[in-house]
Amino acid sequence: MADKLRATQQLEQLQARYVGTGHADTTKFEWVSNIHRDTYSSYVGHPPLLEYFAVATGEPMAKLRVKFIEKMIQPAGKPPEKED
């Protein structure tokens, strides 16, 4: 029992520290939003990747960076209605 408790505690700690750590009840929406947010933050965080987008679209990097972070707010549309 103590082991199980510790495992739960460890998982909770992980979830608190690392955003996006899943659990048994992760919904598809949560998972997808999380992946998208990770993706956008990666675009912003890797200078060559951001430049690649900037050159293709002809927009300045500073503007694209804000655009991508803006997209992180709701990357996968509205959350679904809760069923309960």
Next chain:
Amino acid sequence: MASTSNMFLYSLSILPPSAISQAVLGAFSGKKQQEIVVAQGSRLTLLRPDASQAKVQTVLSHDVFGIIRSLASFRLAGSSKDYIIVGSDSGRITILEYNPTLNKFNRVHLETFGKSGVRRVIPGQYLACDPKGRACLIASVEKNKLVYVLNRNAQAELTISSPLEAHKSHCLVFALVALDVGYENPIFACLEVDYGEADQDPTGKAYEEIEKMLVYYELDLGLNHVVRKWAEPVDRTANCLFQVPGGTDGPSGVLVCAEDSIYYRHSGRPSHRVPIPRRKGATEDPNRRRVIVSGVMHKMRGAFFFLLQTEEGDLFKVTLEHEEGQVERIRIKYFDTVPIATSLCILKSGFLFVAAETGNHHFYQFEKLGDDDEEVEFTSDMYDPDHMEMLAPAYFHPRPAENIALVESIDSLNPLIDAKIANLTDDDAPQIYTVCGSSARSTFRILKHGLETTEIVSSELPGVPSAVWTTKLTAEDDYDAYIVLSFTNGTLVLSIGETVEEVSDTGFLSSAPTLAVQQLGEDGLIQVHPKGIRHIRADRRVSEWPAPQHRSIVAATTNSRQVAVALSSGEIVYFEMDSDGQLAEFEEKKEMSGTVTCLSLGEVPEGRIRSSFLAVGCDDSTVRIFSLDPDSTLESKSVQALTSPPSSLCIMSMQDSTGSLDPAAATRSTLYLHIGLYSGVYLRTVLDTVTGELTDTRTRFLGPKPVKLFKVVAQGQTAVLALSSRPWLGYSNPLGGTQGGGQYMLTPLSYPALEFGWTFSSEQCPEGMVGVQGQNLRIFTIEKLTENLQQESIPLAYTPRKMLKHPDLPLFYTIEADADTLSAETRASLISKAVETNGTNGDTTPPHNELPPEEFGYPRAKGHWASCIHVIDPLAKFPLQKIELGENEAAFSIAAVSFSSQDDEVFLVVGTGKDVVLSPRSSSGGFIHIYRFLENGRRIEFIHKTAVEEPPLALLAFQGRLLAGIGNDLKIFDLGMKQLLRKAQGTSIAPNVIVGLQTQGSRIIVSDVQESVIYVVYKYADNRLIPFCDDMVARFTTCTTMVDYETVAGGDKFGNLWLVRCPAKASAEADEDPAGGHLLHERSYLQGTPNRLELQAHFFPQDIPTSITKTQLVPGGKEALVWTGLQGTIGVLVPFVSREDVDFFQTLEAALRNEEPPLAGREHLIYRSYYVPVKGVIDGDLCERFAVMGGKGGEGKRERVAGEVDRGVREVERKIADMRSRVAY
């Protein structure tokens, strides 16, 4: 080891990335002088702007083997030296200090705070330092913020506290800046959005109501904790923040820049707002709102101002009127236009450094500050500070620069979009042709290996001189006084002064050719001619030593105290200056076995009275070293056998990190014997100063002509000028980083071939060289030793997409396209319409005249494309023809195809897309244009175009027909009279979109935008395209090349390089059956093709590869894979030949990882394995750190590393240098 890979490559960079992701200003050397530290890919570079010469010098470039994401500089109170904080992908905060005496970065602190890698919640994206240097905040895009308190201890050393957390979940950060609060508690301002509620609300109402907040985080220095002190909603479109000076200098607070507006905000203070003026012009959309993309605040003499840049590059000067800490109003007016910058730095000396986002970086000088011009000024009095209110737009007219003048443009290849390597000029080595830049600032660049030279004089002489010398008159002189020219039958002396003119009363013998000229002792001069040695004293007394009867002098060498000559009989006569300035002959002559071809003495070392060695080269292909010590004069010390008779010798000491330490100059130097051979080979060997033994020989082929060597001075260091079929310079890389320079470099000069060379020093030109070329006397200098690739550029119109070399002719064709940009046609019609309605009235200002787009860019409009095809003559460096595409078409692919149905005539094929939307991908169709080559390819003529369903992104000539990748289909076309005729089709060959094609025989390599490469075979009998092998890893392919029939090398969008190979069995089976029935019915494996590719090598160079070619870079060198990266990197992958070398370099790499861990705290092995574990590639850039490591504070490091691989330090150095010189520069 064999189980990991059977193929090993050595990765080297030839040109580091030239993109600057951030630049910070500071006094890093601790002197008054301001310096700039820039982040370029994985490199930290220190630039030193020189105000007197108005130039920017690169002082140091250090590869940190990590992704540098943010930089900040700070200074502890009362100190005069700035430190650098680096936010990288190492999950650690790094504080560096620049050591100017050793010219290297020292790591002061390295504190771990999280996982490594670029992650959403690991700080490193944003970094801000309190202006008083008391604390810094490092933040991630989401949630995490850490504050470190910076202080100093009793020993005045910098200390860093443990981190204080200011985390807030569901919180996205858009911008971060430190407030200037004087000596009150440090405050950091953030632009934040909380998405927590929107994530829970299915109605979407919470999302609509999201507010962007300006949040102050205060570090309470007394309680040692961070509080979220103040939060206030700001404009939803706010994107960046700027610090407003506080304390005694100003009102404190921040400028919040949003779409169309700039606000002043501070807690407890009224806010103000000004609009961002929009460009006015016939081609401008008056409703388009601008945002600020970069900016800089500058303080001077109690006042301060901001220069803020919009997305078009327009700089606006923003000033704040304030009284008693209260801002009264903001003023904004147009300043000038510069390229869009990632960072702007204003120097106290009155310069502006613009780290351009694309293209060359610019260095401007301020001429005025726009204080009293007629520019329209907008003040905040007229505008409501409430961000919910709409703003009346403000307009201005852009105009050519008035306030700043460009003084230097620093070459940058960033973004490098495509490259081809070819030898079009019939030089020894091929040139690299690239297309780079974006929009109107894009260029076609030609890169050539060589050092830049500046010619000072080139004048024709009456005859063809065989040699030239310069000489001073006395030992104390700073500059040379005479130029001595030797002709076949005489000698000419020119004096150097205001003008260069002939002088006859110098005491030089003018009726005979000269063999050597030397300033001897205090004030004597020596002329060696075939019949004797002439010693000219200061009072013009001449004493002459005649050569023995029936013999003449064939070779001579001199230094300031010694002379040695070789006679035609093979004897060597040695002289030394005695105490009263006389030349004394050494009684014994040394008899050599063969004819002496060359001699060298070397300089007299400082504090000695003689050079202790004489090197003698004989025509029996040997070099002998003789001792000149008084007790063993002309005793043989050592012999070196050569492959060919030596043509020239030169003993000189050069800076070298392995050499003995010279405490006076704090540099290390080694005595070298440089040997040039008649066969064109150049050797450099170490000459032991005690025993005279020759060790560590390095060889390099310079050209087919005999090599002549001269000691010269370039940029303050002694260097060797080696003349063969082209001139070369041997020097140590000034960007080395440790004492006494780093690697030894041998680079050709971009200068005509010279027959003879010497140093030249005058008041105007202290470090020049003089040379003889045919009948011309030329004087030149070398400006930069830091750049060994020279660039020449031809302007292009729009962002280049691809380039093509004509299959036979030295001509290039580029396709260019700009998204959301008005096409030339639309621009012209808008302007003519404006002229019609308004009339010109002789007005030449906008809107009636377009401003030059290279400086001001093109007018932008959503959904429009501007695109063109250029024909470029790279030899004349001139664009020959430009074809603008209309009807909103944009060119994406290009190929030259010889159609067998048209008697193998070659046509230019261009694939375009109509109304293309990049994301999400859509278009209203594509076209394939056919052009005929006219006038030997110098012009192209449109024939017809064929509509296809989607824009073709890949075109290729294939077996006398055209192969096109259209969407995910492969199609084969033949040329018809009215349009292309489809001959074969393979549907859904690639999972997504085909972006590249390669072929050999009937095999086609298809690259998919997301799913790596697919091997396809074309079965002629069945007219079928059958995929038979694909990859198991999703690689977002950017470029590929076939290394051999089975192997493909490529790069992907995340910055990886890889080599994949088709299994031998699958490869053979694919070609077995001419009909392909067997292949077609083979069972698919896991929803893919029946076979899978095997990964051979994988490497993460960070930069995104944009082209990769298998080619030879140096004459006589091995073939290697040359790749170019988006940020301007050029690198090579060199295959290893022997297993021993692989083992050696693997051990070396492992040892270096331990002894020279990356500066920013990233694990080297993990960095190179960023996405996929590194496989079969050895990092040559890390190995080359061996040459520059050690030095003070790192004593014994090199020895330890060399010990690990069981070699000597010099041998390790040689092996590393050989790896480079065998294939690259």
